[in-house]
Amino acid sequence: MQDLIWLLPTFPLLGFLALVLTSGNLPRQIVAFIGAGSVGLSFIAAIFIAFEFLASGEDYFVKEVWTWMSVGAFNPGFSFYLDGLSVVMMLVITGVGFLIHSYATGYMADDPSFSRFFSYMNLFVAAMLMLVLGDNLVVLYLGWEGVGLCSYLLIGFWYTKPENGYAARKAFVVTRVGDTSMAIGLFLLFAQLGTLNIQDLLHAAELEWTTGSGLAVAVSLLLLGGAVGKSAQLPLQTWLPDAMAGPTPISALIHAATMVTAGVYLIARTHILFELAPTVQLLVAWIGLITLLMAGFTALTQSDIKRILAFSTVSQIGYMFLGLGVGAWSAAIFHLMTHAFFKALLFLASGTVILSVHHEQSIFKMGGLRKALPVSFASFLIGSLALTAFPYTSGYFSKDEILLAAFELEGVGTYLWLGGVIGAFFTGIYTFRLFFIVFFGENKGHLPEKEVGGWHMNGPLILLMILSLVGGFITVPVEAVFSHGAAHGEHHVSALVHGFMIAMPLVGIFISYMFFYAKKWSIEDLMSRPIAQKLHRLWHSGWGMDYIYDRIFVFPFVWLSRINKDDLIDKLYTFIAMVSRLANTYVVRTQTGYLRWYALSVACGLIIILVVGVLL
Structure with a gap:
């Protein structure tokens, strides 16, 4: 069965081709069957392949389908690599991806571009599978660029609204900065090591480069540039909140199991390069910590239900970067998996809420929806508990591993741990702020008669609720991949430290309860203070990052475009023609x-x- 690993990206790719070539002329039932069914077939194949691989006891398996190109000594194969890391990724992508596709068959049922939607979704999944299964960096980069293209198409799916087109272009341009950095890193790797086969170049780097060497640092920095772009980390995080312009299933697919985790996967897959550049690896941790705190503060001030979840995603990816930076490789991948469960659950549940209240997305125009939307209420409750790392939910186990690994890091570990705990505290506040405002209190005029749903929408929510609760008990089989890194295992810290880690998110939930449910504390009194208003404006604007980038990059470019609107270069050629x-x-x-x-x-x-x- 392992020899059929090439079927994983092939099924959704065939689904894409079938939907594109029929130009939307198929009945909706057939489109839904092809769109969701192709990903479902990949998931079934992934399960069989994973079981066979894990039962074999092998550390890895390689399947070369054909030689892609042959130029001198450069002979990259169109080949697939299977190990514990790619097993986790392919199961998450196909499993959660299938649930999202199934949900979308109901969510998008009335959209006139139903077929186009699923064609893009299928291509996205195919590209993501190419990214995580590629045996060499050329195939990985093919998938990397594929998900970038598909994200542009999906974010701007409702392109008739100018703001949606702007959000799609913004995501494409910002991530292109990171992609360029990554491409230069690949050129440097090939120039120095003579190969882009991932395992070969990692082995060669260990033999030829010393720890802290300039080449190791340069390559790691360039790859990190690509990772922060795709995973929306500082300083390239500004595209992700605006990506909420797309339909909600797209938000779930991009922000839960696929695109935003690509940067985490890239660093984990090339972890040996980062271990050869300790300063860059530590930089990964600091980037993750600063990003998770900035995003957490920003989420506190948002009113759009999807934007709150978007900033939450930026923050949770920050925890994964923190784990990678402190060498807790398996803990970071563990959190990647559990995050896929509870964040997909929250996004899909928000989609049900949005449809039920007639496409309203402001949480301050909702309220008192727990009885009218029982499935969404249960989904948000479980998803919110997992997001805040409530004890024994999936998020608790994975976030706990990362923070403990940070605490045990010599030197700055205590500061990284403390920052992560503070981030967990604010996660409790902004998550249950959303929960209490939407589902409790008085209704603000959008009380639905019934909950939009059906088996194809509620079924995925129920399965994701179960995974969000028990996902922490799943063992990720990545120890062999990170045999010389920090393993997902025992830690030795005091009960006081552990208790503090557990208590901080609970304190955050309590504060949110007092402000937004019991109303014992007044948010109006808090916001009446000048310092609170200034901080609110700063945090609501995303710390002014868009403002800064507009003035450093966007406005000067627009100014140059205006003064050169007749194109000086074109005038030269026009003169020659004249x-x-x-x-x-x-x-x-x-x-x-x-x-x-x-x-x-x-x-x-x-x-x-x-x-x-x-x-x-």
Whole structure:
């Protein structure tokens, strides 16, 4: 069965081709069957492949389908690599991806571009599977660019609204900065090591580069540039909140199990390079910590239900980067998996809420929905508990592993741990702020008669609720991949430290309860203070990152475009063309049709040639 690993990306790719070539002329039931069924087939195949691989006891398996290109010593194969890390990724992508596709068959049922939607979704899943299963960085980069293209198409799916097109372009341009950095890193790797096969170059780097060498640092920094772009980390995190312009299933697919985890996967897959550059690896941790705190503060001030979850995603990816940076490789992948469960659950539940209240997304125009939307209420309750790392939910186990690994890191570990705990505290506040405002209190005018649903929408929510509760008990089989890194295992810290870690998110939930449910504390009194208003404006704007980038990059570029709207380079070529046309008009006048003039011209030409020859 392992030999059929190539079927995993092939099924959704065939689904994409079938939907594109039929140009939306298929009945909706057939489109839904192809769109969701192709990913479902990949999930079934992934289960069989994973069981066979894990039962074999092998550390890895390689399947080369064909040689992609052969240029001198450069012979990248179109090949797939299977180990514990890729097993986790392929199961998460196909499993959670299938649930999202199933949900979308109901969510998008009335959309006129139903077929186009599923064609993009299928292509996205195919590209993501290419990314995580590629045996070399060329195949990985093919999938990397594929998910970038699909994210542009999906975010701007409702392209008739200008703001959606802007959000899609923003995501494409910002991530392109990171992609360029990554491409330069690949060029440098090939130039220095002579291969882009992942395992070969990692082995060669260990042999040829010393710890802290300039080449290791340079390559790691360039790959990190690609990772922060795709995973929306500082300083390239600004695209992700605006990506909420797409339909909600797209938000779940991009922000739960697929695109935003690509950067985490890239660092984990090339972890040996980062271990050879300890300063860069520590930088990964600091980037994750600063990002998770910034995103957490911003989520506190948002009113759009999807934007709150988007900033929550940026924050949770920050925890994964923190884990990678402190060498807790398996803990970071563990959190990647559990995050896929509870964040997909929250996004899909938000989609049900949005549909039920007639596409309203402001939480302050909702309220008191727990009885009207029982499935969404249960989904949000379980998803919120897992997100805040409530004891024995899936998020508790994975976040606990990362924070404990940070605490045990020598030197700055205590600071990283404390920052992560503070981030967990604010996670409790903003998550249950959303929960209490939407489902409790008085309704603000959007009380639905019934909950939008059906088996194809509620079924995925129920399964994700179960995974969000018990997902922490799943063992991720990545120890062999990170055999010399920090393993997902026992930690030795005091009960006081552990208790503090558990208590902080609970304190955050309590504060949210007092402000937004019991109303014992007044948010109006808090916001009446000038310092609170200034902080609110700062945090609501995403710490002014868009403002800064607009003035450093966007506005100067727009100014140059305006003064060069007629294109100076194009004017040069226009001038050359004008001279050519002018010369042509004079040459044409010599064509009179009289033979004697032609003979005279030939004679004059011969005389001139002879005179020049004599003089020279």
